[in-house]
Amino acid sequence: MPIPAEILRKKRDGHALTSEEIQFLVDGIVAGTISHAQAAAFLMASCIRGLRSDETVALTMAMARSGVCYDWRELGYAVDKHSTGGVGDKLSLLVAPIAAAAGARVPMMSGRGLGHTGGTVDKLESIVGFSTALSNAHARAQLERLGVIMIAQSAEVAPADRILYSLRDETGTVESVGLITASIISKKIAEGANGLVLDVKVGRGAFMQQMEDARALAQMLVDVGRGAGLDVHVAVTDMNDPLGYAAGNWVEVLEAERALAEPSACPSDIEELTLHLSGAMLQLAGLATTLDEGIARARAVWHCGAAWERFHQLIAAQGGDWDGSRERYQHVPTFVLRSPQNGYIAGFATRTIGLALVELGAGRRRATDSVDPAAGVVFHCKRGDWCERGEPLATLYACASDRFDFVAEQIRSAIEFSSEPPVPRGGLILESFGS
Amino acid sequence: MPIPAEILRKKRDGHALTSEEIQFLVDGIVAGTISHAQAAAFLMASCIRGLRSDETVALTMAMARSGVCYDWRELGYAVDKHSTGGVGDKLSLLVAPIAAAAGARVPMMSGRGLGHTGGTVDKLESIVGFSTALSNAHARAQLERLGVIMIAQSAEVAPADRILYSLRDETGTVESVGLITASIISKKIAEGANGLVLDVKVGRGAFMQQMEDARALAQMLVDVGRGAGLDVHVAVTDMNDPLGYAAGNWVEVLEAERALAEPSACPSDIEELTLHLSGAMLQLAGLATTLDEGIARARAVWHCGAAWERFHQLIAAQGGDWDGSRERYQHVPTFVLRSPQNGYIAGFATRTIGLALVELGAGRRRATDSVDPAAGVVFHCKRGDWCERGEPLATLYACASDRFDFVAEQIRSAIEFSSEPPVPRGGLILESFGS
Numbered sequence: 078m079p080i081p082a083e084i085l086r087k088k089r090d091g092h093a094l095t096s097e098e099i100q101f102l103v104d105g106i107v108a109g110t111i112s113h114a115q116a117a118a119f120l121m122a123s124c125i126r127g128l129r130s131d132e133t134v135a136l137t138m139a140m141a142r143s144g145v146c147y148d149w150r151e152l153g154y155a156v157d158k159h160s161t162g163g164v165g166d167k168l169s170l171l172v173a174p175i176a177a178a179a180g181a182r183v184p185m186m187s188g189r190g191l192g193h194t195g196g197t198v199d200k201l202e203s204i205v206g207f208s209t210a211l212s213n214a215h216a217r218a219q220l221e222r223l224g225v226i227m228i229a230q231s232a233e234v235a236p237a238d239r240i241l242y243s244l245r246d247e248t249g250t251v252e253s254v255g256l257i258t259a260s261i262i263s264k265k266i267a268e269g270a271n272g273l274v275l276d277v278k279v280g281r282g283a284f285m286q287q288m289e290d291a292r293a294l295a296q297m298l299v300d301v302g303r304g305a306g307l308d309v310h311v312a313v314t315d316m317n318d319p320l321g322y323a324a325g326n327w328v329e330v331l332e333a334e335r336a337l338a339e340p341s342a343c344p345s346d347i348e349e350l351t352l353h354l355s356g357a358m359l360q361l362a363g364l365a366t367t368l369d370e371g372i373a374r375a376r377a378v379w380h381c382g383a384a385w386e387r388f389h390q391l392i393a394a395q396g397g398d399w400d401g402s403r404e405r406y407q408h409v410p411t412f413v414l415r416s417p418q419n420g421y422i423a424g425f426a427t428r429t430i431g432l433a434l435v436e437l438g439a440g441r442r443r444a445t446d447s448v449d450p451a452a453g454v455v456f457h458c459k460r461g462d463w464c465e466r467g468e469p470l471a472t473l474y475a476c477a478s479d480r481f482d483f484v485a486e487q488i489r490s491a492i493e494f495s496s497e498p499p500v501p502r503g504g505l506i507l508e509s510f511g512s
Numbered sequence: 513m514p515i516p517a518e519i520l521r522k523k524r525d526g527h528a529l530t531s532e533e534i535q536f537l538v539d540g541i542v543a544g545t546i547s548h549a550q551a552a553a554f555l556m557a558s559c560i561r562g563l564r565s566d567e568t569v570a571l572t573m574a575m576a577r578s579g580v581c582y583d584w585r586e587l588g589y590a591v592d593k594h595s596t597g598g599v600g601d602k603l604s605l606l607v608a609p610i611a612a613a614a615g616a617r618v619p620m621m622s623g624r625g626l627g628h629t630g631g632t633v634d635k636l637e638s639i640v641g642f643s644t645a646l647s648n649a650h651a652r653a654q655l656e657r658l659g660v661i662m663i664a665q666s667a668e669v670a671p672a673d674r675i676l677y678s679l680r681d682e683t684g685t686v687e688s689v690g691l692i693t694a695s696i697i698s699k700k701i702a703e704g705a706n707g708l709v710l711d712v713k714v715g716r717g718a719f720m721q722q723m724e725d726a727r728a729l730a731q732m733l734v735d736v737g738r739g740a741g742l743d744v745h746v747a748v749t750d751m752n753d754p755l756g757y758a759a760g761n762w763v764e765v766l767e768a769e770r771a772l773a774e775p776s777a778c779p780s781d782i783e784e785l786t787l788h789l790s791g792a793m794l795q796l797a798g799l800a801t802t803l804d805e806g807i808a809r810a811r812a813v814w815h816c817g818a819a820w821e822r823f824h825q826l827i828a829a830q831g832g833d834w835d836g837s838r839e840r841y842q843h844v845p846t847f848v849l850r851s852p853q854n855g856y857i858a859g860f861a862t863r864t865i866g867l868a869l870v871e872l873g874a875g876r877r878r879a880t881d882s883v884d885p886a887a888g889v890v891f892h893c894k895r896g897d898w899c900e901r902g903e904p905l906a907t908l909y910a911c912a913s914d915r916f917d918f919v920a921e922q923i924r925s926a927i928e929f930s931s932e933p934p935v936p937r938g939g940l941i942l943e944s945f946g947s
Contacts, residue, residue, distance in 0.1 A: 085684030
């Protein structure tokens with residue numbers, strides 16, 4: 078029987094732990110025989126000393142196996158997409174129906190938002206009646222029929238991750254490439270994915286601000302994902318400006334639905350990322366031999382309306398009422414934020430915008446907070462646009478209209494002006510590997 | 513209001529914490545607003561990143577002030593002695609009455625034994641009726657009349673230390689110079705000491721095996737002790753062989769009493785250390801201008817019988833019954849361990865002896881274990897002695913005589929023989945500074 082303090086001492090002194098030692102710790106954390114203090118000491122030592130990729134694979138597998146593991150193999154290859162989180166990142170709402178419409182199986186399990194970034198489950202739950210908790214039988218039948226389910230991580234999935242995630246938040250041990258990787262990949266293993274497309278975001282609106290940190294995380298995700306038996310494609314993408322025009326919950330769902338309905342009117346940033354990510358999913362699933370072929374197939378199902386149709390089938394299958402939702406959010410209070418000056422939009426302090434949205438009720442400060450599904454912002458400008466003084470810059474939506482003044486001031490301060498047009502940026506896909 | 517996770521993140525990244533941040537953590541740990549997980553993360557980060565001496569001073573003061581602090585200033589300068597722990601280390605039983613007999617005030621507050629080293633409180637409590645918990649009025653009156661009290665750390669003293677000590681044990685974060693120093697010095701500050709003589713033990717029977725580690729701890733103890741306002745003398749001393757002939761509880765009390773009664777028959781290792789440590793106490797207390805003068809004064813009160821008399825006055829004042837104790841332990845079961853061969857005693861695996869004594873009931877594996885005051889070993893040989901096969905090597909004492917065979921085998925294996933006499937060692941005081 079290993080002695081917990083001896084294992085902690087070993088990690089403390091910079092030695093790598095064996096798979097058995099990591100398994101013993103994770104089992105004990107879930108069983109309660111390893112205390113939260115011991116778990117926290119492990120997290121801090123792992124943060125400071127780092128976790129090697131073989132240790133991270135062991136941690137990932139132990140966390141994945143700590144609860145229910147789904148298995149969809151009889152339905153064919155299962156592929157999913159995960160993002161490290163951004164502001165206005167509604168890409169899952171597009172790529173899942175596109176990949177499914179092109180023939181892939183997408184058992185997408187997502188989280189709720191925390192901090193300045195939103196969560197796919199919060200966005201979906203803004204649709205009246207939409208359930209993110211499906212019975213196994215329902216999930217299996219829907220995945221077979223539509224090729225896509227979009228559900229929340231239940232309490233039975235990777236309980237070790239839930240305990241460790243909350244301890245990391247409490248103990249200042251969130252920023253660890255190994256711990257972030259194990260948290261992401263363990264849930265995808267438990268979800269029953271065979272292939273995974275990862276969107277590692279970098280920039281002012283992302284957790285990772287520096288390219289070298291994002292690249293290190295991307296490499297660890299590839300190494301550990303493969304070590305855990307997954308096929309993996311990773312894209313490192315620009316998260317300096319909010320994606321598209323909308324950020325919040327219902328406002329993002331609406332923007333995604335409009336983009337699926339009218340691809341020609343889709344904002345170019347959303348279009349570029351959606352095609353890349355769904356194309357990579359199709360390639361991993363064996364439905365395209367190259368990434369370019371995957372992108373072409375994704376564009377085809379998008380432009381012909383099949384993806385839009387699949388999106389609405391998915392909503393209906395999970396109990397969502399689209400018309401009722403449009404009705405519900407028609408009379409939400411709004412506030413129009415006007416430009417204080419003439420000038421070009423030079424950029425956005427995107428993290429500030431994400432935090433302002435939390436103030437508005439669109440996100441959570443703590444995991445136990447509830448969200449206002451109506452709360453959000455729709456910008457009327459993008460980087461590089463010319464704005465006249467007094468012209469509408471953005472419209473805020475929220476049930477709690479008493480917060481408009483405060484939040485509008487924060488968002489106004491986050492929009493940067495210049496007298497010259499800013500230097501245009503290149504594409505949003507900064508690096509991608511795995512295809 | 514500081515955010516705990518932000519403070520932990522700062523320490524995690526190798527930055528020094530401010531006194532205010534450390535105070536906030538310690539206050540929160542005692543109040544329960546900082547969780548044990550957060551405390552454990554702080555301990556692990558401190559272990560790996562190290563604590564600077566200014567951080568350790570802040571931690572020491574915050575821990576000292578977390579509970580009751582004694583103040584004996586109206587009685588004059590208070591001086592104490594502390595050892596980092598060894599096997600057969602009964603020096604406190606000698607130096608406290610010697611220093612008091614020479615005119616010092618010694619408010620000695622000690623701990624119970626844990627692991628392979630014994631504790632002064634356990635030894636004292638082997639004396640029938642002896643109380644290590646005195647009322648404030650009793651303690652003050654006795655300290656005024658006899659110049660010495662020997663008490664246990666109560667629950668009201670440095671509660672932060674008790675919480676952190678137990679978490680360190682649990683989380684593999686015991687071996688940190690900063691944390692060890694803060695634990696030692698905080699209790700001496702709370703005890704009301706003005707001067708402190710420290711015996712940092714190094715060698716096979718000590719926590720520190722390497723001279724460089726012992727020296728680093730000694731330096732930190734001096735820096736932090738002084739930073740916390742104490743006068744400090746540190747001696748780094750050899751702890752390769754058990755001190756004297758006896759190790760256990762009552763057997764050590766008896767050996768100390770005999771040494772005080774008959775200084776000419778005192779084992780030379782006990783004599784050397786006792787004179788140095790009590791001499792240094794007298795120097796710190798201003799009762800001698802040099803260490804040599806302190807040693808001479810200590811020798812004088814020892815040889816004239818005054819220290820022996822003070823020892824018996826102390827026992828009587830704290831409720832101890834000396835004759836009753838001698839009576840009580842007269843019929844304890846014994847086991848004589850005989851030499852398996854002819855040869856010189858080359859040395860002792862002293863840590864193994866300490867652990868064997870725990871098996872015999874003399875010590876504790878966990879803080880909640882109870883001890884057998886009768887349990888112990890009296891060796892009949894020292895390093896360098898010649899032993900004939902079949903000659904008695906040691907006598908074991910214990911109420912639980914069924915453990916004799918097992919423990920005797922362990923102790924036999926810990927005595928090393930050679931055909932040649934071992935190279936004699938120099939003095940036990942390897943280094944000393946502060947005088």
